[in-house]
Amino acid sequence: MIRLAIFVIFLAGSVVAQEAAEPEPPMTYERLGKIVFALDPDAQPLGPGFQMTVSDRSVLVVTDINADRMRAMIAIRSAEGLSPADLQRMMQANFDSTLDARYALANGTLWAAFIHPLSRLNKEQLISGLAQTVNIANTYGTLYTGGAAEFGGGDSQDLQRALIEELLKKGEEI
Template sequence: MVLIRTALMVTVLAFAAIYGAAHAQTTPDNGSDAEVLPDAEALPDAPLEPPMTLLRMAEIIRAIDPEAVAAGSAIQFTLDDVPIVVIADPRADRMRAMVPIRSAEGLSPEELMRLMQANFDTALDARYAVAQGRLWGVYIHPLSPLEKDQLLSAFIQTINVARTYGQTYSGGATVFGGGDSNGIYEELLKELQKLGEEI
């Protein structure tokens, strides 16, 4: 048990170091050793959005697809020719957006491993998940604090993980540097470059 805790701590510290190094490269150097946050009084007042509700979510979705179909707490609609199902539970204060990808039958252990790697570093806030015999792209979030832009981002990320399944397994342009996907992408790039040389 002590060995497992030690190994876990070493892994966490390694990720912290990687994240810190990546963050340091993107943070401008202001000449000080410590990053200083502004006083709360110095922050601009941001307009607060009303809490997300089923009705507000339905209005946003119908602005995207006027032919969206609601059934109870679920709404099905199409965005960029991709079907999306959104289910919300106000009592549990949760929502999920889901895009079906394929049958889960026949997923190899190697592919399942790749999906888990993508969930860690490239799928962003969306995730790959298996339920009811299918592979899904899924985004899960508390309902009431969800802002309109977050909801739209949820739809885009969920569509992206579905569309990039079997290729880059990506929810968008960002990749967490502490995962395995960068190395996998480097190998993929080498293969594509080699293929380009043969053409």
Template sequence: MIRIALLTVLLVMSTMARGQDLPTPEGPMTMERMAGIIAALDPEVSQRGPTFEFTIQDIPVIVIADPRADRMRAMVPIRSADALEQAELLRLMQANFDSALDARYAVAQGRLWGVFIHPLSPLERDQLISGLAQTVSVALTYGQSYSGGASVFGGGDSSGIYQELLDELKKRGQEL
């Protein structure tokens, strides 16, 4: 009986200790928080209403957020979609499945884009930074490894490029 009581006490104490190790939740992503994070990544960001325009590694990035719909979208223009052939479209769909990670290739308004789409309010700082890095990475690796970053399901060769970009962006975002 004493063993059961001791085991119960130890179990409760270990559960409580584990709960103390959990990171503090950030709270919902707002337009103001997003603006601060993006400004840390590129101090020359331009904001017009819900739209942010900035540059990461010489790649233009557009972020549009809609708090009422609780959505955000980061977009990087890659090229005109007019001359995309079926084999290239198939390769883009394959990349969306295994190597683009949270970023995606998409076609809209006659262009091929790298995009990251996420619900706005649950988005955390590191998720935003990672999503932006992955979106820039799919643009940089277009025509080669078509990779969103360090983890590629089934292998890949662009993990070092993505990891350097992610580390650099996280370092810039640390001041927040």
């Protein structure tokens, strides 16, 4: 059933009707699947989720209806050999520059992950979360960023500025 809310506003003795945007329905496995296939027509259902490709990255999207959760994940590399400096940098990025995506470790693998309550997820959040997950996978080892504005208050901005300064210094000789 589609409902359209009409708000009536009285302005200088006249009545003006405004249509309110209809809220999105709750996210379900089926609705999530429609969005996934719109983004990647070659996506494949995989158990309680989907395997898709975004910007040449294999993304696993998993749902748990009973827990009302969804998770989008990209395997980045083996967790073996991660140094304390690597781990610290990822934790710094999780604080201020990955935004809604996160670096995570599970089963001996370093992952880029976006985790959200399924029913409250809207289409734009899903698309943004997928893009951020791809971005942090792609920028692992360099900028460690979700690709949108940084939250700030952390270490990432200064570390990224240090890279810019280093490159500017090298460029002075050209």
